[in-house]
Amino acid sequence: APVAPSAAVGAPATVHSPYGQLRPLAALSAERLATGDLVAAAKWGTGGPVDDPAREREVLRAVADQARELGADPAVTVRIFRDQIEASKVVQRGLHRAWEADPGRAPTERPDLGEVRKEINRINGELVRAIAGSPYARSAPYCAPLLTAAAVRVRHERQLDGLHTGALARSLRSVCGGG
Numbered sequence: 001a002p003v004a005p006s007a008a009v010g011a012p013a014t015v016h017s018p019y020g021q022l023r024p025l026a027a028l029s030a031e032r033l034a035t036g037d038l039v040a041a042a043k044w045g046t047g048g049p050v051d052d053p054a055r056e057r058e059v060l061r062a063v064a065d066q067a068r069e070l071g072a073d074p075a076v077t078v079r080i081f082r083d084q085i086e087a088s089k090v091v092q093r094g095l096h097r098a099w100e101a102d103p104g105r106a107p108t109e110r111p112d113l114g115e116v117r118k119e120i121n122r123i124n125g126e127l128v129r130a131i132a133g134s135p136y137a138r139s140a141p142y143c144a145p146l147l148t149a150a151a152v153r154v155r156h157e158r159q160l161d162g163l164h165t166g167a168l169a170r171s172l173r174s175v176c177g178g179g
């Protein structure tokens with residue numbers, strides 16, 4: 001088949017390739033994890049828990065609805081988002097531990113959790129679209145190595161530390177494997 005000129009040039013034309021479909025999943029997951037830093041700061045010093053089961057249910061219900069609207073599998077979408085949520089909590093708990101150990105590194109300003117959640121909702125919507133647009137790539141036998149490559153790329157681009165690199169892997173745990 002003829003190759004579109006831009007395919008030889010680079011990234012934009014690769015959006016239909018398996019890697020091009022998985023890359024946004026890794027990038028958006030890292031973007032979502034970055035909001036974990038803000039959520040951790042919002043909860044720091046409040047005495048409140050990192051876990052908010054009611055908010056988690058709200059997120060999962062919303063993404064299941066969005067998946068249905070896009071004709072994607074709501075169960076698969078929810079499965080992936082359970083990992084996204086766990087990964088956010090890995091970041092939050094890790095930061096709280098670091099700030100307890102070294103209070104000089106703790107944030108001095110408290111972000112508005114409601115505002116941060118608006119941003120999380122926006123990213124959630126983009127993630128649902130990326131999930132809906134990648135059924136073939138996610139069920140491909142070579143999904144895992146491509147996803148790992150995408151995560152490594154994102155790690156370098158965003159200069160992720162160990163905490164966020166581990167959380168990124170956690171967030172992507174059930175992306176591959178079909179469905």
Ligand SMILES: C=C(O[C@@H]1C=C(C(=O)O)C=C[C@H]1O)C(=O)O
Pocket residue numbers: 036039050051052053055056059084085086088089117120
């Ligand atoms: C990010 C938050 O912290 C946790 C993680 C959530 C998420 O990743 O969507 C939701 C609720 C909390 O259990 C939050 O409270 O908004």
